[in-house]
Amino acid sequence: MITVKNVKKEFIKQEKKNKEIKFYAVDNISFEAHDSEIIGILGPNGAGKTTLLRMIGGIMEPTSGEVLYDGNTFQEKEIEIKKDIAYLSGNTKIYQTLSPYELLEMCLEFYDYKEDKEKRIKEISNLLEMDKFLYNRINHLSTGQTQRVNIARCLIHNPKYYILDEATSGLDIISSEIILDFIKKEKQKGKTILYSTHYMEEAQDICDRVIMINKGKILIEGTPQEIKEKTNTNNLRESFFKLIGGLSYEE
């Protein structure tokens, strides 16, 4: 179980004339994510989704509050926790000079994988249909093939928790479908998945619970059905606009 407790992240923005403005990109967010659960973190660009997920993934420290994995914090057991996490985002690119095989072998070494590495790579390669390009350099692969390699990187160490930040952003419909299928399958295996997106329809389809955030704060939390009922709307998109008080570019 992932527990996010009163997490805040303060940034300093440099304004004109060297004036510094402090602001919270994530402002006092708390929630829990259980086994076999997909939690959607929804919000527009700049809402604080990436910062929140970076803190949950242990690659950024919160200004205050804490993130616990089965009761343990990163300060206590950083390496052990990270061994159970798969973090995939639009910003997590893979090494272009390596082949998928070399990349996966390197990941297994990083994760201290004790069993037969070659066998594990073949398993994942079969699962994601990567056999045809397993030994080609990544810079020679198509966007879809590269995304499959990136998913393979996340899967390779059989993690307990998935943190997926805008994982389908900018991808074509086939590549997006590969990722969504993969998320559903992993949920069935009892994994916990945090899934951030600004595609409200996508979240409505696959998420058990949804947390809508804007300007670093939680607007509403619940199942897609509960949110629609609470806001008296037909879909999550309408719910979101109702919660922020209408459509405004400035907002």
Added chain:
Amino acid sequence: MKNKTFLILKKELREVFRDKKSLSMMLIIPILIPFIIIGISYLFDSETSKQKDVGTIGIAYELEEIDKEILENLDINYEVNSVKELQDSYDKEQIRCYITKENNTYKIYYDENNIDSATTTPYAENYLNELKLYYQDDYLKSHGINSEEVLDIIKIDYQSIAKKEDNFYANYITTYAFLFIIMAITISATYPATDATAGEKERGTMETLLTFPIKNKDIILGKYLSVSISSMITGVLGFILSLISLKYVEKTIGIYKGLNLIPSPLTIIITLLIIICFSLLISGLCIAIASLSKTFKEAQSSLTPITFISFFPGMISFMINMKTSFIISIIPFLNYVQIFSDVNSGKINILYIVSMFLSTIIYITIVLSYIIKQYKNEKVLF
């Protein structure tokens, strides 16, 4: 070495050896060193040959027997002609200076800004001094005075006490060879350091790396060691090529005749230690500076001054003939060239070598500790 540090090192080295730019920086720059050493040696040799070539002096008056005798004894070529003709010859570079005579006054016409003219003029002066001595001797003798008692009232005897290591050209070329190695190491360290830090951020692989169960310390150390190994390869390769080219110029170029440009085995070992220390320090600095940049271009701009800072203090200390002291032995960049210069001229001071080594380790520890702390800061990471 910790396992995770080793894994990062393995990953980084694989990237360095697969990246054509990193590889060329590491291997091609040292290959340029022999060309520089041989080129500079030929330049020295041709300048020395020019200095030995007296050229021709123009004389604008009729020569007496004594003039001809002195000029022949001094092995000076001359051309006797009118002033106008001699001016034309000078303009056509057929003569390097010319002398006119009016009563007892001789005038030497020369150009101090022209290296050929300035080289030949002392020979014209010698000829006139000899002539003056002849007439003084003749005058004194005709007045019944022992000319030797007057003209040779003091005697000057020149005795050379120069040692082989004091040979200007030999000292110059070996120290400059070392400075070129230093420069090659710096250039070689900047590219992989930029690529491993700012380059990873720009390509988006840094965030991926941070998601793995690896401590920031291991990431930094692994990256640091890969840059150090890459710059050490450049340094050692540059040193080997320098030794080969010094051996070549020693045998083929006249100015080094009779000299041994190849250092002793002990000097070679100490030089290798200096190269390793320099590579370790410059790699740490390059990693630290490049880590603070967000893009490859920004990192390269930030690292440009490092190339000058690493090279110029040593070069200036060599040019002003600075003496090594304990303080200098712990001043980064200055210490490496000073200690090399000392060791190369046979002055081995263990205290200075140890203090150079220990101070380098302390500086590296400070730099790496700072950057490991910075790796928790999102301003540096994202």
